[in-house]
Structures are given as structure tokens and as C-alpha cells.
Amino acid sequence: MEESSGLSSMKFFSDQHLSYADILRPHEARARIEVSVLNLLRILNSPDPAISDLSLINRKRSNSCINQGILTDVSYIFLSTSFTKSSLTNAKTAKTFVRVWKVMEICFQILLQEKRVTQRELFYKLLCDSPDYFSSQIEVNRTVQDVVALLRCSRYSLGIMASSRGLVAGRLFLQEPGKEAVDCSACGSSGFTITGDLNLLDNTIMRSDARYIIIVEKHAIFHRLVEDRVFNHIPCVFITAKGYPDIATRFFLHRMSTTFPNLPILALVDWNPAGLAILCTFKFGSIGMGLEAYRYACNVKWIGLRGDDLNLIPDESLVPLKPKDSQIAKSLLSSKILQDNYRDELSLMVQTGKRAEIEALYCHGYNYLGKYIATKIVQGKYI
Amino acid sequence: MEGKFPISETTNLLQRIKDFTRSIVEDLAEGRSPKISINRFRNYCINPEADCLCSSDTPKGQEILTLERKPQTYRIDMLLRVLLIVQQLLQENRHASKRDIYYMHPSAFKAQSIVDRAIGDICILFQCSRYNLNVVSVGNGLVMGWLKFREAGRKFDCLNSLNTAYPVPVLVEEVEDIVSLAEYILVVEKETVFQRLANDMFCKTNRCIVITGRGYPDVSTRRFLRLLMEKLHLPVHCLVDCDPYGFEILATYRFGSMQMAYDIESLRAPDMKWLGAFPSDSEIYSVPKQCLLPLTEEDKKRTEALLLRCYLKREMPRWRLELETMLKRGVKFEIEALSVHSLSFLSEVYIPSKIRREVSSP
Numbered sequence: 001m002e003e004s005s006g007l008s009s010m011k012f013f014s015d016q017h018l019s020y021a022d023i024l025r026p027h028e029a030r031a032r033i034e035v036s037v038l039n040l041l042r043i044l045n046s047p048d049p050a051i052s053d054l055s056l057i058n059r060k061r062s063n064s065c066i067n068q069g070i071l072t073d074v075s076y077i078f079l080s081t082s083f084t085k086s087s088l089t090n091a092k093t094a095k096t097f098v099r100v101w102k103v104m105e106i107c108f109q110i111l112l113q114e115k116r117v118t119q120r121e122l123f124y125k126l127l128c129d130s131p132d133y134f135s136s137q138i139e140v141n142r143t144v145q146d147v148v149a150l151l152r153c154s155r156y157s158l159g160i161m162a163s164s165r166g167l168v169a170g171r172l173f174l175q176e177p178g179k180e181a182v183d184c185s186a187c188g189s190s191g192f193t194i195t196g197d198l199n200l201l202d203n204t205i206m207r208s209d210a211r212y213i214i215i216v217e218k219h220a221i222f223h224r225l226v227e228d229r230v231f232n233h234i235p236c237v238f239i240t241a242k243g244y245p246d247i248a249t250r251f252f253l254h255r256m257s258t259t260f261p262n263l264p265i266l267a268l269v270d271w272n273p274a275g276l277a278i279l280c281t282f283k284f285g286s287i288g289m290g291l292e293a294y295r296y297a298c299n300v301k302w303i304g305l306r307g308d309d310l311n312l313i314p315d316e317s318l319v320p321l322k323p324k325d326s327q328i329a330k331s332l333l334s335s336k337i338l339q340d341n342y343r344d345e346l347s348l349m350v351q352t353g354k355r356a357e358i359e360a361l362y363c364h365g366y367n368y369l370g371k372y373i374a375t376k377i378v379q380g381k382y383i
Numbered sequence: 384m385e386g387k388f389p390i391s392e393t394t395n396l397l398q399r400i401k402d403f404t405r406s407i408v409e410d411l412a413e414g415r416s417p418k419i420s421i422n423r424f425r426n427y428c429i430n431p432e433a434d435c436l437c438s439s440d441t442p443k444g445q446e447i448l449t450l451e452r453k454p455q456t457y458r459i460d461m462l463l464r465v466l467l468i469v470q471q472l473l474q475e476n477r478h479a480s481k482r483d484i485y486y487m488h489p490s491a492f493k494a495q496s497i498v499d500r501a502i503g504d505i506c507i508l509f510q511c512s513r514y515n516l517n518v519v520s521v522g523n524g525l526v527m528g529w530l531k532f533r534e535a536g537r538k539f540d541c542l543n544s545l546n547t548a549y550p551v552p553v554l555v556e557e558v559e560d561i562v563s564l565a566e567y568i569l570v571v572e573k574e575t576v577f578q579r580l581a582n583d584m585f586c587k588t589n590r591c592i593v594i595t596g597r598g599y600p601d602v603s604t605r606r607f608l609r610l611l612m613e614k615l616h617l618p619v620h621c622l623v624d625c626d627p628y629g630f631e632i633l634a635t636y637r638f639g640s641m642q643m644a645y646d647i648e649s650l651r652a653p654d655m656k657w658l659g660a661f662p663s664d665s666e667i668y669s670v671p672k673q674c675l676l677p678l679t680e681e682d683k684k685r686t687e688a689l690l691l692r693c694y695l696k697r698e699m700p701r702w703r704l705e706l707e708t709m710l711k712r713g714v715k716f717e718i719e720a721l722s723v724h725s726l727s728f729l730s731e732v733y734i735p736s737k738i739r740r741e742v743s744s745p
Contacts, residue, residue, distance in 0.1 A: 115727075118578060121726070124723050127673045188535045188536065188539075188554075189534070189535055189553050189554050190552060190553060220480060220520070222521075316493075362486040366483055366487065
């Protein structure tokens with residue numbers, strides 16, 4: 001989709017083909033907002049006045065591209081430079097246009113106060129200030145993504161709070177600037193919480209003697225592995241995002257992969273489309289988080305639960321796929337980035353119509369999980 | 384706060400499990416059916432007279448299971464199967480969740496609910512808490528503030544970074560060396576409110592401990608709160624949304640849940656005060672009209688059901704009044720609505736002034 005040149009469009013860094021979101025300090029984010037305001041005024045004040053359109057990077061699949069790693073093992077999804085236009089003069093996009101400015105206004109105020117705000121608080125503020133334009137949380141969330149797409153900075157940079165869902169435990173020492181080093185193997189039964197503050201994560205020093213990094217999909221499994229101190233039998237570090245990964249956990253994983261480039265990253269997920277989707281998000285990034293996600297892609301390998309493990313679990317633990325699973329499977333299968341062996345696994349799920357959770361392995365005893373992982377690692381059975 | 388008896392009594396429990404099993408075998412050897420008596424518990428009823436015995440934790444009736452009826456036989460069978468697994472957990476000093484137990488034998492257990500009931504039966508039979516059986520689930524709670532403690536060898540020094548969220552420990556019985564300089568404990572319903580307080584650096588200017596269950600509180604959060612109350616003897620204030628769901632959460636913290644009614648003493652927070660948000664607050668603090676959302680039909684039904692609970696009539700008439708006001712006005716609102724005019728309103732005005740008022744009122 002070509003964009004027209006001339007004064008009627010605003011552009012930010014459009015000479016680069018890969019669109020990405022920067023992590024900015026508050027004053028830098030404010031500066032970008034100020035620049036967009038000045039641009040609007042400049043064009044409004046020019047001899048040929050016009051209200052400029054907003055060029056938002058297209059967050060649809062049509063604008064997503066795949067970078068296949070040739071010399072590296074990392075492939076990722078990113079958003080290219082196709083834009084959608086939001087214009088005040090177009091009846092369909094006029095409301096979107098105004099919403100973007102309203103959100104930028106509030107974010108500016110928040111950044112000025114050096115505070116952060118949750119999306120829910122943002123919703124209530126907008127509901128009171130501009131009830132004609134905002135009537136639901138979804139509209140607010142979408143507009144926030146529009147602002148991210150316009151200013152090309154991360155949601156966190158705009159002053160929106162990030163919740164920390166990730167946990168880490170194992171043979172790892174973390175040292176935040178100005179603090180003592182934390183030993184992630186002496187973390188009680190719950191692991192060490194990964195902060196949502198990306199700046200802080202960027203400046204954390206990491207030291208480790210682990211041989212593997214293992215991503216665990218579910219909190220309960222993570223807890224079991226940590227309680228059994230499996231990281232002492234298999235020298236490793238466990239990470240979980242307690243489900244679908246948030247940016248902070250992915251950022252943390254990425255930092256670990258660059259700090260310890262020789263450590264294989266293995267993933268332990270349920271045998272169902274949702275589990276594979278989680279693995280793929282860690283591995284490739286996602287379109288929904290398109291602008292922020294690409295840079296945290298890592299070479300993740302699938303260790304379990306896989307199709308050839310099905311003989312280890314009783315038949316009763318194979319339960320039918322839910323309708324949502326079928327939807328996720330369809331979406332994954334149509335993605336160009338999925339490699340063949342993952343495609344085969346997914347097809348098996350769809351054909352048999354079944355799925356299985358990792359807990360199914362407990363039929364062999366609740367300490368079987370450690371042995372299972374160790375066996376798979378020793379046999380090199382990960383894809 | 385150690386449930387019905389301290390953890391050092393694990394050997395005692397193992398012995399009792401053996402004795403129980405032996406008595407069943409003896410009964411069978413002599414050709415008669417064992418009689419297993421399971422007490423029934425509840426923490427509230429909807430008796431309009433409110434002269435029930437719900438406030439005491441004595442059993443309200445009992446069931447006697449024998450092998451003479453097929454469904455009861457099945458229930459005894461499941462109880463024994465789960466008991467076998469529990470025995471193993473205790474002997475090896477390992478922990479498992481209810482889910483884990485189901486997966487150990489899915490063909491026998493057939494459904495999670497069957498395992499859940501068997502565990503409840505065992506707890507009632509042996510008069511103990513679930514964690515005494517080493518059955519625990521991962522927790523979802525967060526804590527921050529003027530607190531220091533140790534759990535399973537790890538030091539939690541919340542004092543060091545007052546506005547960082549620490550996870551509430553799951554193995555609450557292994558928490559020791561609790562040290563605190565707080566003046567009160569604040570329990571909030573939602574993680575977003577917790578984040579707001581952290582972002583406002585609430586604990587810097589207010590000497591307190593803040594806990595959230597991130598919604599409906601799980602067992603480890605409730606136990607941890609109870610532990611802090613017992614060790615620190617601090618007043619506890621609860622901040623929830625002004626809607627039926629928020630009130631339900633408040634009631635669970637204060638009065639316990641029906642599901643765990645047999646273990647009420649270790650799970651509830653008596654004397655917990657309701658800080659807010661009250662329906663009357665929307666006028667006092669000028670909440671804009673757009674933020675007052677209408678009660679749905681589901682909300683109204685929920686509220687009416689809550690109003691029937693005997694403990695409200697008997698112990699907290701003032702809470703009941705506020706709930707009736709909510710139903711009458713037909714609107715609800717979230718805590719965030721209070722911060723519309725100023726983000727730090729909650730931390731700087733609302734909470735401190737309410738706490739001061741609570742302290743000074745009789």
C-alpha cells in the first residue's frame with residue numbers, strides 16, 4: 001500500500017523497512033508527542049493549510065513479514081512499512097483520529113508527572129473527559145496500540161504500567177544496579193519475579209553456570225520443578241510467563257539468550273494448539289504485539305509435550321480439543337513461518353481431535369517430570 | 384496458625400491414617416461394613432431468623448458412609464485411593480496440588496470434582512487442614528511493604544524495596560521470623576490497585592503492609608493473611624470495588640468460603656474492616672456520573688443472594704445496609720473511578736483519611 005507523498009502525511013523513520021518500537025525514557029516519549037503536535041500545527045499554519053492524516057502502521061497480517069534466519073537460527077515476524085491512514089475528513093476514521101490525540105494528551109500529562117497509569121485508569125479518565133469518543137475498554141486498548149504504531153515507541157514508554165507475570169528460578173545470579181546479587185536457586189518455592197520495568201531489566205547483570213534454559217508454560221509445573229530442585233539435577237534455569245508471554249518475560253529471555261549464547265533454550269508446553277502458540281510467541285514474536293515483539297525472538301526448541309510422548313500417558317488424559325483450540329490451530333497452520341515438524345505435530349492434534357496436558361505424566365509418579373526432561377535432553381530429542 | 388494442629392504432628396497423622404485403614408480391614412475381616420462418619424460444615428445459611436449456629440465452627444450434621452449403598456461405596460473407594468497418595472506425599476515430604484492428584488490416576492478418578500470431594504472428606508475425617516495433607520496449589524497473591532520474613536530458606540526483605548511486589552509464599556507453614564514495623568494491613572481486591580499504590584510509593588509515606596489476592600483470594604493468600612494477623616496483631620482494612628463481586632471477595636476474606644467451611648479457623652480474617660468503596664462514597668468523593676455503571680440482572684440476583692446470608696444480619700448490619708443501598712441505587716463503580724480527578728487521590732487522600740477515621744471511631 002503506497003502512501004502519498006507531500007505535506008498531508010506525517011512520517012516517522014519511514015526510510016526503514018522494519019518497523020519497530022523503541023523503548024524510550026519519559027522525556028523522549030514526551031518529545032515525540034510534542035513533535036507530532038508541532039507537525040500538525042505547522043501544516044495547519046502553512047500557506048496551504050490542511051489537517052494532516054495520521055499514518056499508523058498497519059497491524060494486519062497483510063503487513064506482516066517473516067525474516068528467515070539464514071546465518072542465524074532465529075527467525076521472526078515483523079511489521080513492515082505499510083500504513084493505514086486515519087483522517088479527520090474521512091467519516092469512517094474521524095473518531096479514530098480524535099481518539100489518538102486524546103490518548104496522547106493524557107499520556108503526555110502522565111509522563112510529565114513522572115507517573116504510570118493502568119489501562120483501566122486510562123479508560124475511566126477518557127470516559128469522563130471524552131464520553132463521546134470512548135465507551136469501552138477495548139476502544140481504549142486499541143487506541144493505545146494506535147499511538148504505539150504512530151509514535152513507534154513501546155506501550156511502556158507511554159507511561160502505561162506493565163504487570164510482571166514472569167518468574168525465574170535456577171542456576172542464575174541477578175544483580176540490579178546498586179543492589180546485591182540475588183541467587184535464583186535460593187528462591188523458596190515461588191521463584192524470583194521478573195520486573196515489568198524494561199529499563200531495569202536491561203541494566204541487570206546476569207551470571208550463570210547453567211547448561212540449559214527451560215521455558216515452562218504453566219505456573220503449576222514451574223512450581224513443581226522448583227520445589228523438587230530439578231535445576232540442581234539438570235543444571236538449568238527455569239522461566240515461566242504463567243501462560244501467554246508478556247513483553248517483560250520475553251525481554252528477559254532474550255537478554256539471557258544474548259548473554260549466554262551457547263545455552264540451548266528448550267520449551268515445555270502442553271500438547272495442544274495453545275501450548276504451541278505460546279512456544280511460537282517466544283520463538284518468533286507475534287503480529288498483535290508486532291512493533292515491540294520482533295526484537296525478542298529467540299531460538300526456542302520444543303522439548304515436550306510432543307506427539308511421540310503420547311505412549312507415555314494414559315488414554316483418559318487425552319481429552320478432546322476445545323473449539324478455541326481448533327481456531328488457534330487453523331491460524332497457526334496458515335502462518336508462513338511455522339516449520340514442517342511443528343506443522344506435523346499440529347496436524348496430528350487436529351486429526352485426532354485430542355490434546356493433553358503435561359500433568360498427564362504424573363501417572364508415573366509426581367517426580368517423573370525431572371526424569372522425563374533429563375531423558376529428552378540426553379537423547380537430544382528436541383525440535 | 385497451623386490449621387488444626389502443628390506440622391510436627393505429621394508422624395501423628397501418618398499413624399492415624401494407618402489406624403484408620405486397620406480399623407476398616409478389621410471390620411471387613413469380621414464380615415461387617417465399616418461405618419465412616421463425615422461431618423457436614425457450613426459457614427453461613429439463609430435462615431431468615433439468623434438464630435442458626437453458623438458462627439461456631441461445630442459441625443452441622445453428619446453423613447455416615449457404609450459399604451451397603453453403592454454411591455457411598457464409590458465415595459469410600461475414592462477416599463481410600465486419595466488417602467494412599469496423601470500417605471506417600473507425607474512420607475516423602477513432597478507436595479502436590481489437587482490437580483496433580485487427579486492426573487496420577489485419571490482412569491480411576493474420572494473427574495477433578497471427585498478428587499476435590501475426597502480431599503474434603505479426608506480433611507473432615509482427620510480434622511485437619513488441606514495443607515496438613517501436603518496438598519497445596521500455587522498461589523496468586525502479592526505482598527509489599529513494611530515486612531520481613533523467611534520462607535524455605537529464602538529471605539523476603541520487603542523493607543528493602545518498599546514498592547516492589549513479592550509473591551505470597553505457598554508453603555505458609557514454613558514462614559518464619561516475621562518482623563514488621565507496620566501500623567496496619569491493607570488488603571486490596573485487584574492487582575491494578577496494588578500497582579497504583581506501588582507506583583504512588585504508598586508504602587513510603589504509610590507504614591503498612593499491602594496484600595492482594597488478585598481477585599478471588601486463593602487459600603495461600605488467605606492463610607498468609609491469617610498468619611500475619613496472628614503474629615503481628617495489626618488492624619486489617621479491605622479495599623474492594625463497589626459491586627457484588629467485590630463484596631463477595633470481602634466476605635470470603637472475613638467469613639471464609641462455603642467450600643472450605645470445615646477449615647474456617649485458619650482461613651478467615653475476623654475483625655477485618657471494610658474500608659471501601661461504599662455506595663455512599665460516590666457522592667462524598669464526587670465520582671462522575673459516567674463512571675457509575677448500572678447493575679446487571681446478574682448483579683442484582685447476586686446482591687439479593689448475598690443479603691440472605693445469616694452472618695450479615697447477625698454480625699455486620701452496617702455492611703448489610705451499604706449492600707442494600709447499592710441495590711436500591713442500582714449502580715456500581717470500580718476503585719479506579721475515584722482516581723479520575725487525580726491519579727494519586729487514592730494514596731494521598733482516600734485511604735489515609737478513611738484509616739484515620741476508622742482508628743478514631745469507637
